[in-house]
Amino acid sequence: xxxIKFNQDKCKGCELCTTVCPKDIVVIDxxxxxxxxxxxxxxxxxxxxxxxxxxxxxxDVVIEIFK
Amino acid sequence: MEQIAGRPNALTDxxxxxxxxxxxxxxxxxxxxxxxxxxxQEEAIGVAPVGCAVLAYEYFDVDMHEAAHGxxxxxxxxxxxxxxxKVVFTYQGDGDFASIGTAExxxxxxxxxxxxxxxxxxxxxxxTGGQMAPTTLxxxxxxxxxxxxxxxxxxxxxxxxxxLATLEGAAYVARxxxxxxxxxxxxxxxxxxxxxxxxxxxxxxxxxxxxxxxxNWGLSPLEAIDWLQENMLPYYxxxxxxxxxxxx
Numbered sequence: 001x002x003x004i005k006f007n008q009d010k011c012k013g014c015e016l017c018t019t020v021c022p023k024d025i026v027v028i029d030x031x032x033x034x035x036x037x038x039x040x041x042x043x044x045x046x047x048x049x050x051x052x053x054x055x056x057x058x059x060d061v062v063i064e065i066f067k
Numbered sequence: 068m069e070q071i072a073g074r075p076n077a078l079t080d081x082x083x084x085x086x087x088x089x090x091x092x093x094x095x096x097x098x099x100x101x102x103x104x105x106x107x108q109e110e111a112i113g114v115a116p117v118g119c120a121v122l123a124y125e126y127f128d129v130d131m132h133e134a135a136h137g138x139x140x141x142x143x144x145x146x147x148x149x150x151x152x153k154v155v156f157t158y159q160g161d162g163d164f165a166s167i168g169t170a171e172x173x174x175x176x177x178x179x180x181x182x183x184x185x186x187x188x189x190x191x192x193x194x195t196g197g198q199m200a201p202t203t204l205x206x207x208x209x210x211x212x213x214x215x216x217x218x219x220x221x222x223x224x225x226x227x228x229x230x231l232a233t234l235e236g237a238a239y240v241a242r243x244x245x246x247x248x249x250x251x252x253x254x255x256x257x258x259x260x261x262x263x264x265x266x267x268x269x270x271x272x273x274x275x276x277x278x279x280x281x282x283n284w285g286l287s288p289l290e291a292i293d294w295l296q297e298n299m300l301p302y303y304x305x306x307x308x309x310x311x312x313x314x315x
Contacts, residue, residue: 003068014088014281014288020248037087053248055072059092060083066068 002050003066004042011039011062017054023047026054075099077108079128088288090278091119091187093245094254095126098158098185101259102129105266107154112146114139116168118160119193127158137168140175143182154265156183161202162192165227169201172231179236179270183261186227186273189280190299197283201225204298209283224302228275232309238270240309244277244300246292257307269311277303 011033017026017040025048029041040062042048048065055063074080077099083092102111111129115121117136124131134142139157147155157164164172164186175182191209192198199209199216202224206215216224232240239261243254254276261272277299279291286294 010082012087016088016288016292019289019292050071052072056248056251057093057245059085059088059090061074061078061092061096063072064070064074065072066070 001046002048004045004048004050005064005066006039006041007062007064008039008041009034010060011035011037012060013037013039014059015040016057016059017063020053020057022051022053023049075103077102077111077128079126081125083126084122085119086282088279088281088291089119090189090245090276093251094185094187094276094278095123097245097251097255097258098156099127100255101262102154104259105154105262107262107266110152111154111156112150114143114146114155114157116157116159116163117194118163120158120160120187121194123158137163137166138171139163139168140171140180140182140184143184144175144178144180147180147182151181154183154262155181156185156262158185158187160187160193161189161200162195165201165225172227173234176231176237176271176273177234179238181265181268181270183265183272184274185258185261186275187278188227188275188299188303189278190224191280191283193280193283197280202227204302207298226303228273228308231271231273234271236271237273237309238311239264239272239307240275241273241307242275242277242303242305244295244305246277246279246295250305253305260310264311275303277305
């Protein structure tokens with residue numbers, strides 16, 4: 001099972017990660033982070049297959065993935 | 068558990084100052100991952116440009132040197148000649164590498180300096196507020212080409228990679244893009260090869276990276292990715308333009 005962690009306070013809400021997830025589980029959070037952006041998060045971590053696509057396109061190294 | 072994505076060692080903990088969705092951060096991470104994988108963090112010396120990436124020395128956890136605008140390949144030449152055992156790279160934008168620094172770029176490549184140049188092409192001047200760059204596409208609107216780039220007046224966009232590939236001293240030239248996970252993987256492969264070419268002492272290595280500038284293009288980060296794919300990819304074809312392995 002994969003574990004995925006978003007360091008949300010570093011996220012600038014650019015949404016690039018939300019378009020590349022093959023499982024469509026990377027979404028924008030309703031909460032606002034300390035920068036004032038809606039950060040990305042994962043809606044259903046159990047679905048994550050640790051493909052790494054979201055982390056690869058993240059410009060701010062927000063995402064950590066463990067398998 | 069095995070970590071498959073995260074912050075590479077060759078990046079400091081400092082957060083990037085880049086705008087949301089700016090692909091500089093992706094390329095910074097790829098360069099740092101390659102430095103990690105090649106195990107050259109202690110040997111690496113980077114040369115930072117003038118442009119949005121002027122603060123690159125704060126982000127790469129390797130020895131860094133700042134250069135005057137466009138002069139990074141000249142500074143890197145000096146560093147490499149004094150320290151031939153070090154791994155020397157420049158990180159430059161199109162205003163730096165393809166405009167004010169064209170002479171330095173061309174002649175460093177011509178001399179076959181054993182350095183690796185990472186060249187970010189986002190078709191616009193980012194830091195100064197979105198003026199027309201040498202790489203700005205025909206018809207592209209910028210603050211200094213408000214009706215779109217007129218090639219009769221401003222000339223055609225420069226294809227730096229194709230131009231430099233004609234030089235004997237250029238050992239490896241590739242153009243990549245960071246618009247999708249697939250292309251990001253290819254970009255990393257090319258960057259790694261460009262460092263390996265230097266380690267093998269083969270000559271000048273260049274990787275041109277097609278990037279976005281959502282802020283100055285006046286688009287959202289997602290629209291900017293689409294714009295890159297629709298407009299930049301047809302004019303700036305991807306792939307290895309020169310590789311010594313191919314010649315053999």
